[in-house]
Amino acid sequence: MIFTILIFAIIVIFAIYSFTKLKSKPASIFPKHWHELLIKHVLFYKMLTVEKQMIFQRRIMQFLSEVYIEGVDIEIEELDKILIAVSAVIPVFGFREWRYNNLSGILLYPDAFNEDLEFEDQAHSKIIAGLVGTGRFEKQMILSKKALYSGFENNNDTYNTGIHEFVHLIDKMDGITDGVPERLIEHPYVIPWLKLIHKEMEAINDNKSDIRNYGGTNEAEFFAVASEYFFEQPGLMQEKHPELYRMLVACFHKN
Structure with missing residues (x-):
């Protein structure tokens, strides 16, 4: 209980800090040595052209200027x-500009946690790797942190896990996390999208899909799980789920 209250206090500080500081904070210059870290750890970045890597660098710094990480x-x-x-x-790199207006702060835990946001002495219930x-x-x-890495x-x-949670944020930008991101899907395509989701979820729940089982939980989790698959293994998805x-x-x- 005390631990949860502490987390709540930190989040209140997040809200105050973001309201008074973050939104007006200019983006810092990209540290040159981060390029090698990105090449080493992020295949998506490594596969970009030099020109797009520079754009990616600017997008990273813009994001970090708008969100507090603790x-x-x-x-x-x-x-x-x-x-x-x-x-x-990564999920919004195809857009010329994007702001996560529904995010002000991120708490990074060392490992998974439970529904009470506890991770100490809770080994039997460490089941959550990330949440919005x-x-x-x-x-x-x-x-x-363990799941992120x-x-x-x-x-x-x-x-x-990181992409999964940010896709949930994208989904939630229309006010509800329901697997239908209205910022991404034009209205005429909503019904075909929902039909496709339900078709794929049925295959998952019948053990006839290589999309992981968690995607069969509900429409929101399907969208996040499918997006993980899409960004991690686009060629495989194109082959198996065209x-x-x-x-x-x-x-x-x-592209």
Whole structure:
């Protein structure tokens, strides 16, 4: 209980800080040595042209100027900031400009946590790797550092917790997290999108899909899980789920 109250206090500080400082804070200059860290840890960035890498760098710094990042029982390191910012930029890199107006602060935990936002002495219930806050935690995101790093360590899987949570934020920008991101999908395509979601969810729940089982939970989780797959293994998705691949290409404005 005390731990949860402490987290709530930190989030209140987030809100005050973001209101008074962050929105007017200019973006810093991209540190040159971050380029090598990005090349080493982020395949998406490595595959970009030099020109687009420079754009990506600016987008990272813009994001970091708008969001406050705080560690819980850990010190925030450079790579923590980089991987969080990368997770935010990748899904919206196809857009000329993007602002996460529904996010002001991010709490980075050392490991997974439970529904009470506790991770100490809760080994049996450490089940959450990331979440987008609601209610008193509105405009906040909580991420597990271990899960964040894991998402960028294996380039052969379809998992990325950071991207997953930022896709939830994108979905939520129309006011509700329902798997239908109105900022991305034009109205005439909403019904075809929902039909496709339900078709793919049915395949997941019948054990006839390689999309991970969590995507069968509901429409919002399907969108986030499918987006992880799309950005981690686009070629594989194009081969195994061509219709879903084409729809996500259109959603994210991605070539």
